[in-house]
Amino acid sequence: MKPNRxxxxxxxxxxGPDGAGKTTQLQMLQDKxxxxxxxxxMTREPGGTVIGEQIRKILLDPKFTEMTVICxxxxxxxxxxxxxxxxxxxxxxxxxxVLCDRFVDSSTVYQGYAGAEDPGRIKEINLWAVGGLLPxxxxxxxxxxxxxLDRLRKKRQGPAPAGDRMEQKALAxxxxxxxxxxxxxxxxxDRFCIIDAAQxxxxxxxxxxxxxxxxxxxxxLIT
Ligand code: TYD
Numbered sequence: 001m002k003p004n005r006x007x008x009x010x011x012x013x014x015x016g017p018d019g020a021g022k023t024t025q026l027q028m029l030q031d032k033x034x035x036x037x038x039x040x041x042m043t044r045e046p047g048g049t050v051i052g053e054q055i056r057k058i059l060l061d062p063k064f065t066e067m068t069v070i071c072x073x074x075x076x077x078x079x080x081x082x083x084x085x086x087x088x089x090x091x092x093x094x095x096x097x098v099l100c101d102r103f104v105d106s107s108t109v110y111q112g113y114a115g116a117e118d119p120g121r122i123k124e125i126n127l128w129a130v131g132g133l134l135p136x137x138x139x140x141x142x143x144x145x146x147x148x149l150d151r152l153r154k155k156r157q158g159p160a161p162a163g164d165r166m167e168q169k170a171l172a173x174x175x176x177x178x179x180x181x182x183x184x185x186x187x188x189x190d191r192f193c194i195i196d197a198a199q200x201x202x203x204x205x206x207x208x209x210x211x212x213x214x215x216x217x218x219x220x221l222i223t
Pocket of ligand 1: 018046076102107111164
């Protein structure tokens with residue numbers, strides 16, 4: 001299936017390795033949009049629907065050490081199909097701004113580049129699952145694997161964090177995640193905006209806003 005951009009509202013995804021600070025930055029972006037009178041729809045992956053949250057529990061449960069990467073691909077894409085059908089597409093059709101905490105690129109990178117399944121096939125399966133929908137803009141919060149995992153540890157304030165099943169993977173896996181995102185971003189340079197997530201929170205937020213603002217102005221959503 002060929003990728004297509006939406007014709008209604010604006011679809012923005014935020015991607016990056018674990019610990020890049022996506023969730024905090026998405027919250028800051030949502031607040032900023034609100035200051036401009038825009039109420040954005042925020043979703044998270046995997047999850048964001050009743051069915052998706054159930055799938056999330058299976059995917060992130062540390063006890064399922066036997067899960068194959070192909071099983072992961074299909075579960076993530078199943079949750080995503082539901083999220084697009086129930087939440088994202090209707091919101092875009094009604095002209096809203098949708099902020100998505102991870103999307104198809106996370107599968108291409110985590111299960112493909114880092115998980116050693118074919119990234120091209122993963123993208124194809126996912127494009128089928130989401131009816132070809134890709135974000136108008138993807139913000140890549142780039143951070144070294146070590147620095148990202150360190151942040152997660154500090155956040156949890158424990159010396160040896162348990163983490164969820166995906167976070168428990170080896171450092172080498174997380175390095176491939178960072179490299180995979182950068183590779184994807186270079187292949188689709190017009191969709192991606194790479195931001196250095198090692199900067200302080202406010203600086204990262206400013207960089208995101210500088211990138212997103214013209215897009216929203218172009219669509220006449222803000223002045
Ligand atoms: P994450 O956004 O880090 O959730 P939280 O901030 O709630 O911990 O996502 C959870 C994990 O799922 C993360 O390690 C990345 C992984 N993941 C994939 O491997 N493939 C995917 O398609 C998605 C959406 C996430």
